[in-house]
Amino acid sequence: MPSATAPPRPEKSARYKWWVVFMLWFVCFFNYADRQAIFAVFPALKREFGFDTLQLGLIGSAFMWVYAFGAPAAGVICDRYRRKNLILGGCLFWSFVTVTTGWCSKLWHFITVRALEGFGETFYFPASMSLVSDYHDGRTRSRALSFHQSSVYLGTILGSWIGAWFAEHFGWRYGFYLFGGLGMALAAGLFMFLREPRRGEADAAGGDPAAQGDLAEALPIGATLRAIFRSPVVPLLMLAFVAANFVATIFLTWTPTFLVEKFGFRLASAGLSGTVFIHLASAASVPLAGLLADRLTRRFAGGRMLVQSIGLLAGAGFVVVVGWTGDQATLVLAMTGFGLCKGLYDSGIFASLFDAIEPRARGTAAGLMNTVGWGGGALGPVFVGWASKYGDRPTEVENMSDAIAFGGIVYLVAAALIVAAMLLLPRQRRFVTRS
Secondary structure: OOOOOOOOOHHHHHHHHHHHHHHHHHHHHHHHHHHHHHHHOHHHHHHHHOOOHHHHHHHHHHHHHHHHHHHHHHHHHHOOOOHHHHHHHHHHHHHHHHHHHOOOOOHHHHHHHHHHHHHHHOOHHHHHHHHHHOOOOOOOHHHHHHHHHHHHHHHHHHHHHHHHHHHHHOOOHHHHHHHHHHHHHHHHHHOOOOOOOOOOHHHHHOOOHHHOOOOOOOOOHHHHHHHHHOOOHHHHHHHHHHHHHHHHHHHHHHHHHHHHHHHOOOHHHHHHHHHHHHHHHHHHHHHHHHHHHHHHHHHOOOHHHHHHHHHHHHHHHHHHHHHHOOOHHHHHHHHHHHHHHHHHHHOOHHHHHHOOOOHHHHHHHHHHHHHHHHHHHOHHHHHHHHHHHHOOOOOHHHHHHHHHHHHHHHHHHHHHHHHHHHHHOOOOOOOOOOO
């Protein structure tokens, strides 16, 4: 039997590289279901504990800030240690913390457990994106990462709906017990099946001359940072992620409450409707976007970014409509349109980044991407909470409507940054291995 660090046997590698994505799909599903369930029960927490919108915004952002600011260290660690252990060990930890959410009864309890969950989950994306990219080279990378990304949407939908359903029928705590327990069982089972690849394995096997060097030895931190920020493309992509995530976190955090308070939805219905139209549409569009991005990238270097920029430009209008419409049918159409466009952008978040970065720096790059994206994006829920409480409109829900619509402007800024990165991405070899 091959060791955990050995590459899969050639006759099995083509199949196993997709099994890796399939296994990580389920880990990522719980990654998002666990973080999303809290937002679906905000109305229940508001009733039981008397939390106002600003306090609920702080609960939502506590996760995001710790998740973001732990990500650089998580990225550096995953470039130096076994990513399998970081992925599955992290899943065990954050799943246990999810269980403890059901024990909370004070504001500081909720903020603390959300912060701990952010710490546990911060290792997942740097490690998993790096690991998948060592199984899939540029020919299949967008498709692999896009399929993996679809778990984000299903986890968001079911985390919100199931959390709200339990809150409505049995009490808000039981959804956290369910998701946490299942996540711990999954992590324990996958330790037997997930294997660790060599760094740069897929790029080297694909004949990429820039990945033919010795990739077994980790880069020093200084060289890693130089590899990441050698091109202005990388900071532009990171800033675009800040803007896109600012909007995404607003929808993740506030849509169920928005539907309850503006449109009179019941809690379970809001938990489902607040996620299903957006994220099911994203789940449908992201694999097609990944396929298109892989094909366009064979023609010109910025193909993945072109797909992303189209999604952001078109999505901006749908964001405005979601905020300002008072008609439920229009709302549903706008949320669906936004979800389709969001899938176009999401398909290339890490695939576009990795086009400009060598394999040994990808974990750190993904960690930094999460830091700036979620650190800045975490301001979104607080912004909406603050604007709802202190805005100029007569009611909180009218202020919330304006705050959500403002996200359309932020999406246009993200689109401009992606277009600038696409124009700057050199047409020659996109990353150069240096030690």
